[in-house]
Amino acid sequence: MLGTHSVSNLRGPRYVCLARDGGFIVSEECGDVKLFNSNHKLVGSLGCRYGHRFGNPAGVCADVEGNIIVADEQHRAVHLFPKSGSPICLVSKGLRKPAGVACSNSGLLLVADSGDNCVNEDGVN
Template sequence: MLGPTWEPLAPTSMLGLEGPCWVGPGPDGGFAVSEEFGDVQLFGSAHQPLGSLGTLTGHNFGHPAGVCSDAEGSIIVADEQRHQVTLFPRVGPPICLQLEGLKRPLGMACAPQGQLVVADAGDNCIKLYQYLGEMA
């Protein structure tokens, strides 16, 4: 038995990417695409280009990998080359998250109850982090 059939919605709307690698949900029904050794491109819910995180925030990526968005609409990006994860809030500058023990973060997902799941290829494991709030 075959599964459901999928049909492309708008293949021409995402042309011009430079080595797209990872795709994740973005805020407001859109999505984000990381580009190999480049930037992270944002698209709206109608698949329209919204710009790049690097241009919009002035952030320089090493090698952006996994992308996801949290319940507040912030975008979170794993940077494989810099061994870090950065949060891009809707308002304000990017924030390097204090995640201990990351060697080569690749894939990511925001889980319920404020958890961040990170696939760390450097340790060959999945790491789970819990948001504890801002430090005073």
């Protein structure tokens, strides 16, 4: 059975994933991507931390290095937010509505594109 913890400071939560540091990451519909620590406390957002403006953030995942990957449906792109440095656009060409993302320990990135009803495979290393 799952434990119940109330997490505030969210507006339209959509997707969630575990962060490598024990916290978790939540995308908000037509909003931002919020970062929480292992005590369920809000520690920041990607929009504020990187000065990035999301259209409609959807799927989120964290790679083995702790970088965060976000699918943005409105901007038709997938961005990597490194632990240090500026955001990097990983994939944009050919995407219609990237909704979900997953990454493997070996650097394989999967992107679910609900606009094309398919899953695309890209290497990020």
